[in-house]
Amino acid sequence: CNKLWNASRFALMNTEGAAFTGVPTPRTDAERWILARLAAVSSEAQGHYANYRFDLLAQCLYEFAWNEFCDWFLELSKPALNGADAADAESTRHTLLYVLEALLRLL
Structure with missing residues (x-):
């Protein structure tokens, strides 16, 4: 719990006032990697739920x-x-919030 709490605080601290919608378009390798891993984990989680x-x-x-x-x-x-x-920072903020929200929904 503490690790997710701190991750959420970090994300919210770095995205204050930002309003994003939809799936982010990754600009960095790290963003592409985490979005690919999120897709794989989401699919795996759906199978385990089923x-x-x-x-x-x-x-x-x-x-x-x-x-x-x-x-x-x-x-x-x-x-x-x-x-x-600035474009990389904005893209990373969008990805950060998107992945955090998806993870919390899967939990």
Whole structure:
């Protein structure tokens, strides 16, 4: 819980006042990677829901949230968020919120 809380705080702190809709168009490799992983995890999660395998569902979402979103994507997003390229920063903000919302909905 604490890790998701901190990830949410980080996302909200870096996207304050932003209003995005729809699926983001990735501009960086990190964004392309996390969106591809989100699609794979979403598909896997839907299968686990359909088969009532909540143990596998929990493991799948835990590994994505902790090992990929929090440990990797949040760290990879920091240079883009703080960099000089405003378009990359805006795209990363959109992706950050999109993936966080999708993850929370899957949970």
